[in-house]
């Protein structure tokens with residue numbers, strides 16, 4: 001599966017801790033993420049992550065473009081709901097596209113935990129049917 005990770009600044013450390021905790025599961029999948037989040041996660045875990053631009057520089061849109069092509073199977077996007085960000089519109093688009101393509105998305109750690117266990121159990125295997133094509137960069 002192709003998993004994308006991104007997090008607001010206030011939630012980046014939480015994302016790092018989450019990825020450390022589930023490093024074993026994540027290592028069996030293809031990971032990509034926005035610049036700073038991907039860098040922090042890969043440095044802390046040693047996981048290989050395709051690193052896009054920083055979110056504000058267009059990284060959100062790079063992830064969104066892959067979601068638009070139905071090439072992402074799971075999005076982990078830890079949001080800080082208490083701060084207004086300059087790229088809020090890009091982020092709303094990211095979430096909208098997940099709904100367009102029925103892509104499982106977690107915007108907080110509680111949902112992320114549920115989804116990662118679902119991933120392990122095979123509950124998300126249906127994604128291999130709706131997204132059978134390999135993505136050059138990620139698979």
Ligand SMILES: O=C(CO)COP(=O)(O)O
Pocket residue numbers: 006007008009034035036037038053054055056059060087091
């Ligand atoms: O902008 C982001 C979330 O929308 C995250 O981008 P970075 O991971 O580059 O900080």
